[in-house]
Amino acid sequence: MKVDGKPYRTIWLGDKPGEAWIIDQRKLPFAFEEVVLKSTEDTARAIYEMYVRGAGCIGAVAAHGMYLAAVECEVEVDSVESFDQAFRKKGEQLCETRPTAMNLQWAVERQVREVSSQDSIQEKVSRAREVAREVADEDAEWCRRIGENGLRLIQEIFEKKGGKDPVNILTHCNAGWLAFVDWGSATSPIYAAHDAGIPVHVWVDETRPRNQGARLTAWELGQQGVPHTVIVDNVGGHLMQHGMVDMVITGTDRTTYTGDVANKIGTYLKALAARDNDVPFYVALPSSTFDWEIRDGVKEIPIEQRDGEEVAFLSGLASTNDTEETEVNLVAEGSPVANYAFDVTPSHLVSGLITERGVCDANEASVFSLFPEKQK
Numbered sequence: 225m226k227v228d229g230k231p232y233r234t235i236w237l238g239d240k241p242g243e244a245w246i247i248d249q250r251k252l253p254f255a256f257e258e259v260v261l262k263s264t265e266d267t268a269r270a271i272y273e274m275y276v277r278g279a280g281c282i283g284a285v286a287a288h289g290m291y292l293a294a295v296e297c298e299v300e301v302d303s304v305e306s307f308d309q310a311f312r313k314k315g316e317q318l319c320e321t322r323p324t325a326m327n328l329q330w331a332v333e334r335q336v337r338e339v340s341s342q343d344s345i346q347e348k349v350s351r352a353r354e355v356a357r358e359v360a361d362e363d364a365e366w367c368r369r370i371g372e373n374g375l376r377l378i379q380e381i382f383e384k385k386g387g388k389d390p391v392n393i394l395t396h397c398n399a400g401w402l403a404f405v406d407w408g409s410a411t412s413p414i415y416a417a418h419d420a421g422i423p424v425h426v427w428v429d430e431t432r433p434r435n436q437g438a439r440l441t442a443w444e445l446g447q448q449g450v451p452h453t454v455i456v457d458n459v460g461g462h463l464m465q466h467g468m469v470d471m472v473i474t475g476t477d478r479t480t481y482t483g484d485v486a487n488k489i490g491t492y493l494k495a496l497a498a499r500d501n502d503v504p505f506y507v508a509l510p511s512s513t514f515d516w517e518i519r520d521g522v523k524e525i526p527i528e529q530r531d532g533e534e535v536a537f538l539s540g541l542a543s544t545n546d547t548e549e550t551e552v553n554l555v556a557e558g559s560p561v562a563n564y565a566f567d568v569t570p571s572h573l574v575s576g577l578i579t580e581r582g583v584c585d586a587n588e589a590s591v592f593s594l595f596p597e598k599q600k
């Protein structure tokens with residue numbers, strides 16, 4: 225997507241070997257900074273400290289981190305066997321950074337599989353570079369197709385409303401291009417509709433505690449010229465009661481093959497409100513976000529708990545003339561703070577899953593009808 229008219233992806237290989245570049249998303253929307261990663265360590269820090277975030281982006285960055293890991297292994301070890309062992313270990317280190325996003329584990333496992341099938345150390349390093357690029361290209365293409373498939377749903381609602389008024393779409397957190405390599409998942413159908421001339425308006429949940437909605441989604445939509453309004457997280461139910469939301473589209477960090485959806489904390493409450501008000505609740509995801517092993521999302525998906533400081537402190541510009549952000553404390557001294565990063569929306573509250581292969585119902589039979597090769 226474009227930033228000030230210039231096309232960008234969220235991750236790209238450098239011209240020099242052993243380098244990958246990212247955008248420091250912690251600084252957006254107030255500053256746009258590119259950062260170079262040169263090691264597994266750099267990559268782990270960038271994921272854990274959320275320079276990059278969002279399931280698909282984390283996966284693609286991890287795939288690039290595994291290329292950097294391969295370059296390190298080439299220097300550190302002297303046999304093919306010890307290369308494979310050291311490479312796997314570096315993969316484990318990356319997987320520990322964020323437990324909920326499926327794409328991280330998926331990308332690391334793919335690199336380990338591909339690299340271990342190569343004969344020489346040199347071939348392993350060059351395959352790791354290729355796989356990093358493949359993962360990024362694939363993510364971008366899958367998200368583009370999610371846009372095509374979700375566009376039909378928006379078009380139907382537009383026509384049902386009489387073909388004149390904007391379609392009001394509510395989204396939570398950031399499942400935009402910043403959360404992937406390009407296009408995004410939840411935003412891709414929105415961009416496709418906007419480009420096709422269908423009027424859309426997006427309600428953007430600010431998404432406490434880190435405010436990825438207010439800071440990232442609003443910025444993204446603004447850059448692409450999509451009409452939107454930022455709301456606090458608790459407004460969604462009220463808007464739905466008053467007919468001001470035509471559909472919800474969210475992303476997901478991990479979805480079971482039975483259709484249970486882990487997404488940013490607060491998503492479940494939006495799904496409950498949507499059901500109570502007959503508002504369709506769609507979830508957009510590339511197949512790299514499916515967990516093909518887990519049946520019961522509520523019981524089995526690991527939910528990341530982060531530092532309470534993210535809840536206790538807010539950061540932003542104190543005045544419009546400032547360039548540096550200021551942090552302020554919101555919590556009474558001595559009060560304990562808990563920071564659950566994700567929740568799980570059970571499949572029965574999900575109207576459909578928008579994937580790169582089409583839209584399916586959120587249940588095992590329908591998911592496997594789109595991805596038959598995954599059925600055991």
Ligand code: MRU
Nearest residue numbers: 277278279397398399475476488
């Ligand atoms: O903690 P984050 O920012 O990595 O959380 C991810 C998200 O932004 C959302 O949960 C998103 O809707 C799914 S990621 C495509």
